Amino acid sequence: MPGLCIFLLWSITGWSRLNFRRETDRKKIESVDVIIAMRNEEAVIENLITDLAKQDYSGQMKIYFVDDHSNDATFEKVKSLIEKNGLSNAVLLQSPNESKKASIDFAIRQSNGEFIITTDADCRVGTQWVSSFVNVAETSSAKFFSGPVALKGGATLLEKMQSLEMIGLTGIAAASFAQHQPMMCNGANMAYRRDAYLQVNGFAGSRFSSGDDTQLMRKIADENPSNLLFVKNENAIVVSDPQSTINSFYEQRRRWATKIPFTLSPVTVIIAVIAWLTHAGLFLSLIATIFGIISWKILLICAISKTLPELFFLNRVSSFLKMPVNNFLVILLQPLYWFYIFIIGLLVPFSGYEWKGRRVV
Numbered sequence: 001m002p003g004l005c006i007f008l009l010w011s012i013t014g015w016s017r018l019n020f021r022r023e024t025d026r027k028k029i030e031s032v033d034v035i036i037a038m039r040n041e042e043a044v045i046e047n048l049i050t051d052l053a054k055q056d057y058s059g060q061m062k063i064y065f066v067d068d069h070s071n072d073a074t075f076e077k078v079k080s081l082i083e084k085n086g087l088s089n090a091v092l093l094q095s096p097n098e099s100k101k102a103s104i105d106f107a108i109r110q111s112n113g114e115f116i117i118t119t120d121a122d123c124r125v126g127t128q129w130v131s132s133f134v135n136v137a138e139t140s141s142a143k144f145f146s147g148p149v150a151l152k153g154g155a156t157l158l159e160k161m162q163s164l165e166m167i168g169l170t171g172i173a174a175a176s177f178a179q180h181q182p183m184m185c186n187g188a189n190m191a192y193r194r195d196a197y198l199q200v201n202g203f204a205g206s207r208f209s210s211g212d213d214t215q216l217m218r219k220i221a222d223e224n225p226s227n228l229l230f231v232k233n234e235n236a237i238v239v240s241d242p243q244s245t246i247n248s249f250y251e252q253r254r255r256w257a258t259k260i261p262f263t264l265s266p267v268t269v270i271i272a273v274i275a276w277l278t279h280a281g282l283f284l285s286l287i288a289t290i291f292g293i294i295s296w297k298i299l300l301i302c303a304i305s306k307t308l309p310e311l312f313f314l315n316r317v318s319s320f321l322k323m324p325v326n327n328f329l330v331i332l333l334q335p336l337y338w339f340y341i342f343i344i345g346l347l348v349p350f351s352g353y354e355w356k357g358r359r360v361v
Contacts (some may be wrong), residue, residue, distance in 0.1 A: 003274040014175025015316055018232050029138050031060040033113030033194075037095070037103035037212075039068040042077045042176045048123055049078070053085040057130040063090045064107040069098055074121075100187075101203040103213045106221040108197060117191040118212075119238055123149075128235035133191045142229035143196035146173060147189035147236040150321045154242045158249060161333050161340075162242035164314065164325065171317035177230040183268040187206045187213035189238035196220055196227070218265055237321060253344050278306065279341035286335055307334060311334035339358060 001087040034052065038045065042063045052063055065076045065082075075094065082090045093110060095103035098277055108116060117133055119125060148170050151163040169184065176183035190213060200219040203212060220227050282302060311327055318325045 004278040005305060005309055007271055007274065008313055009304075010179065011172050011175040012309065012313050012316065014178040015171050015313070018174055018178040018230060027138070028034065029059065029115045029134050031040055031113040032057065032062075032115045032117065032134060033107070033111040034061065034063045034119070034130065035066065035104055035107045035111075036064070036119060036121055037066050037100045037107075038074050038078065039100070040070045040072045040074060041072070042072045042074045044122040045074065045078055046081055048119070048125070049081045049085055049087070049120055051125045051127075051129075052090075053087055054127050055125075055130045056127050057134060057173045058341060059134065060113075061089055061130065062111060062113060063087060064093060064111055065090065066093045066095050066103040066107045068095050068100060068103040100284065101215075103214055105202050108194070108202070109355055112194075114194050115191065116194055116197065118187060118189075120188040120240065122240055123188050124239045126235055126237065129238070132233045132235040133231060136229065136231050136233070137191065137193070140229055143193050143227040144217060145191040145229050145231050146185035146217070147191070147231045147233075147238060148174070148321060149186045149189050149238050149240065150323055151242045152239050152323065156244075157333070157336075158246065158327075159242040159244065160329060161337065162249065163236045163323070164330060164333070165337075166242075167314055167318050167321060167323060167325065168310070170321070171313055172231060174230040174317075177228050180225040181265075182217055182225060183265065183271065184227050185213045185217045185302060185304065188240060189236070190217075191218065192220070199223075221265075232320065234322070253340075257344055276345035280345065282306070283335070283342045284336035286338065307331060328345045 024133060036048065039110070055061070065078050067078070075092070079092055082092065091110075093107060095106045097103075097106070102301075104118060115134065115137055133147065136142075137145060149166060150170070151166045153160075154160050154163050170186070173182075173184045173186065197216070200216070200223070203215060217228065243252055282299070284301065285294060285299045289296050289299045311325070311330055313331065314325050315327075
C-alpha cells in the first residue's frame with residue numbers, strides 16, 4: 001500500500017511539472033508521414049479518414065494506410081474512402097508480413113518523411129492534430145513524442161471503468177516522461193523522427209507482435225531519457241471508444257499484460273508488481289472482511305489511503321482532457337477494479353491472446 005501511494009504522489013508531481021520549454025534555432029520539419037496500420041477495421045475506419053482529410057497542416061504530408069492481412073473488406077473500404085474524401089496525399093499498402101509492428105515498419109521503409117506520426121484506425125483526431133505535434137517537434141530537440149489518449153462515449157459500467165482507467169494511464173505516461181523515467185506510451189498517439197527510428201533499428205530485436213509503442217519508446221529512451229517528450233496540448237488529444245464487451249475487454253488486457261515482463265523497463269515492471277500486490281491485497285482483504293477475518297476498519301483505512309491520492313490525480317488529468325470525473329463512480333468501482341486487476345495479473349501475463357481475429361501465442 002505505501003509503495004503505490006508513493007508512486008501516485010510521484011505521478012502527481014510529474015504531471016504538475018510537465019511543461020514544454022521551447023528551444024531556439026531548431027530545424028523546420030519539411031515532410032511528415034502519418035501511418036495507420038489496419039486489421040479488420042471496415043466498420044470504424046471512416047471517421048479517421050474524414051478527420052485526416054480536415055487537417056490544417058499546410059506542409060508536405062503523406063498518409064500511409066497499411067493493411068495487416070485483414071479478412072474483411074478493410075482494404076476496399078479504405079480505397080473507396082480515400083477517393084471519396086479527395087485524399088490525394090494518401091497511400092494504400094498491403095503489408096507483406098503479419099503484425100502491427102511489421103506493417104508500420106513496412107510503411108516507414110516505403111516512405112521518406114522526416115517526421116512520423118502514428119495512430120490507430122478506430123481513433124478520432126482534431127483538425128490540428130498533425131500541426132500540434134509538428135509545432136512541438138520544430139522547437140524541441142526531442143526524438144520521440146507521446147500524445148494524450150482519451151476514451152469517450154461509454155455508457156455501460158464496463159465502458160466507464162475503461163474511460164477512467166485511460167485517464168490514469170495517460171497521466172502516468174505523461175508524468176513518467178516529465179520525471180525522465182518513461183514508463184509507457186500509447187501507439188494510438190505518438191510520433192518520432194525518422195533518423196531516431198532508424199538509429200535504434202526500429203522494432204528489431206523483439207519476438208512479440210505487440211509493443212510497437214513501448215518497445216520503441218524504451219529503445220530511444222535507453223540512449224537518453226531526455227530524448228522523450230509528452231505533448232501536453234489539447235489539440236493533440238486522440239479519442240477512441242472503450243471495449244464494448246467483456247470478452248474484447250479481457251482480450252485487450254491480456255494483450256497489454258503480456259508486454260509487462262518483457263518490453264517494459266525494470267522500473268515499470270516493479271511498479272506494475274506493486275500495483276498488482278496492492279489491488280490483490282485489497283481484494284483479498286475485502287473477502288476476509290466479508291467472512292469476519294479482519295476488521296472492516298482496516299480495509300476502510302487501506303482503501304481510503306489508496307483512493308484519495310488516486311482521485312486527486314484523476315481529477316487533475318481529466319481537467320486537461322476535458323473529461324470530468326465522477327468521484328462517486330470512482331469510489332463505487334473500487335472493489336470491481338481490485339478484482340479485475342487481481343484476476344488479470346494472476347491469469348494472463350504469460351498467456352497468449354486473440355486480437356482482431358488473430359491468435360497470438
